[in-house]
Amino acid sequence: MELSQLRMLKTVCDTGSIARAAEVLHCVPSNITARLKSLERELGTALFFREGRGLRISPAGEVFLDYAKKILSLTEQARHAVGPDSTPSGPLRIGAIESSASGRLPQLLAKYHARYPQVSLELSTGTWSQLLDNSQHHRLDGVIVAVDIERPGLKRVVTYREDLVLIASESHGPLRSAADLRGKAIFMWPSGCPYRLALEQWLLRHGQVQPIVSIASYGAIVGCVSAGAGVSLVPRGIYEQYRQGAGWSGYEFAELTGIDNLFYWHENAGPHPAREAFLAMLQTEFEP
Numbered sequence: 001m002e003l004s005q006l007r008m009l010k011t012v013c014d015t016g017s018i019a020r021a022a023e024v025l026h027c028v029p030s031n032i033t034a035r036l037k038s039l040e041r042e043l044g045t046a047l048f049f050r051e052g053r054g055l056r057i058s059p060a061g062e063v064f065l066d067y068a069k070k071i072l073s074l075t076e077q078a079r080h081a082v083g084p085d086s087t088p089s090g091p092l093r094i095g096a097i098e099s100s101a102s103g104r105l106p107q108l109l110a111k112y113h114a115r116y117p118q119v120s121l122e123l124s125t126g127t128w129s130q131l132l133d134n135s136q137h138h139r140l141d142g143v144i145v146a147v148d149i150e151r152p153g154l155k156r157v158v159t160y161r162e163d164l165v166l167i168a169s170e171s172h173g174p175l176r177s178a179a180d181l182r183g184k185a186i187f188m189w190p191s192g193c194p195y196r197l198a199l200e201q202w203l204l205r206h207g208q209v210q211p212i213v214s215i216a217s218y219g220a221i222v223g224c225v226s227a228g229a230g231v232s233l234v235p236r237g238i239y240e241q242y243r244q245g246a247g248w249s250g251y252e253f254a255e256l257t258g259i260d261n262l263f264y265w266h267e268n269a270g271p272h273p274a275r276e277a278f279l280a281m282l283q284t285e286f287e288p
Contacts, residue, residue, distance in 0.1 A: 003075060005039045006068040008032050009047065013057060013065055088274035089118035095131040095143040096123065099162070099195070100261055102218055103237025105144075108285050112278060119274045127192060135264050141275045142265040144282075146194045146235075155267045157279070160286035161258040162235035164198060165250040169228040175251045178206035185230030187221045190214040194259055199233040202256055222246060235259070 011021040012032065022029040040047050047061035057065065096105060101123060113121065126134070128145035135143045136153055146162065168175055172184065181203070188196040196212065203210060213230070215221050221232050222242045239250050263279055265272075 001039065001042060003072070005035050006072055008035055009039070009061075009065060009068055010072060012036070012048075012055065018055065086273050087118065088116040088277045090120065090274060092119050092121045092272075092274040092278060093139070093141045094121065094123050094278065095134055095140040096125055097128055097131065097145050097261075098125050098189075098216075098218055099146070099235045099238050100144045101125045103235060103239075103241045104160070104261075104286065108281060111285075112281055115281075116274065116277060119277075121274075121278075128194070129192065132264060135266055138266060138269065141269065141272060142263055142278065144261055144263055146259050146261050148260060148262055151264070153266055153268060154264045156262045156264045157283075158260045159263045159279075159282045161260050162195075162237060163252065163258045164195065164233055164256040165236055165239040165252055166231060166233050166256070167222075167225050167239060167246075167248050167250050168231040169225060169248045171228045172231070174249075175231070178203055178208055178253075181210065181231060182208060185224075186210055186212045187215050187224045187230050187232045188212050189221075190216055195233055195235060198256060198259060202253070205255070218242075 008021065008025065011024050012018055015021045015024060018029045018032050022032055025032070036047065043060075043064065045060045046058050047064060048055040049058055105123070109121065109123065112119070124140070128147050131140065131143040131145055132149075132151050132154065134140040136151060144159065148156070148158075166175060168184070175181065186199070188199060190196075191214070200212070213224075215224070218234065218238050221234070222238070224230060225232050226247050233256065243250065263282060265275060265279075269275075
């Protein structure tokens with residue numbers, strides 16, 4: 001069964017004859033006749049009664065025609081749904097690193113849902129390498145990570161820059177330089193995190209090599225710092241999210257420059273109005 005056969009069936013019924021349907025569909029009548037007979041053989045029932053040179057739709061044909069109209073209508077809706085000018089709808093699978101998911105996306109996701117209620121958005125988190133792998137294998141429609149790296153088949157664009165803030169409990173007193181971190185516990189995400197790498201490089205430039213406690217949760221990191229157990233370097237989005245009532249202070253240093261967060265998607269994914277609307281909102285929401 002093919003969509004072209006369903007269109008032929010509907011057009012014959014709409015126009016009243018195979019000859020007029022052939023004019024509408026820009027094909028020869030014999031082609032329509034052959035295709036409809038093939039459809040009848042596949043269905044195992046007659047769709048028309050042949051009366052001389054005319055046709056009259058059979059009871060089975062009327063039932064099948066109703067389904068054919070629904071199928072053709074859904075096909076047209078599906079075509080419009082993925083067209084470049086269509087209203088965003090359907091599933092959208094977005095991945096993001098934890099700092100973006102926790103510190104930047106909550107308000108944006110609420111605005112996106114309010115603006116595009118027909119989109120079923122799923123958000124998942126992971127390390128930047130996991131997210132890029134999932135994007136490469138079409139398991140995610142787009143991902144936000146804090147690394148700028150070439151990956152086969154992926155396109156990318158900078159969406160916003162995260163300033164870096166060193167946080168420490170107020171009981172530690174002010175932090176004026178890298179030397180003030182000496183002897184203090186440092187809590188960071190595990191190796192591979194670009195924010196951890198920025199801190200490690202900063203400390204190394206100042207002659208410090210300190211052990212770092214790896215914790216894969218910003219909630220736990222912030223909890224440790226709030227309890228006075230040590231310090232951490234976090235992106236500004238996390239700092240703003242947790243600062244109220246946290247009992248710690250934030251410090252910025254010129255050498256700890258901001259890190260770009262980028263949006264990646266597969267170049268062969270084709271038009272995706274929901275993804276494109278999400279990216280546009282992402283860029284607008286966090287434009288400098």
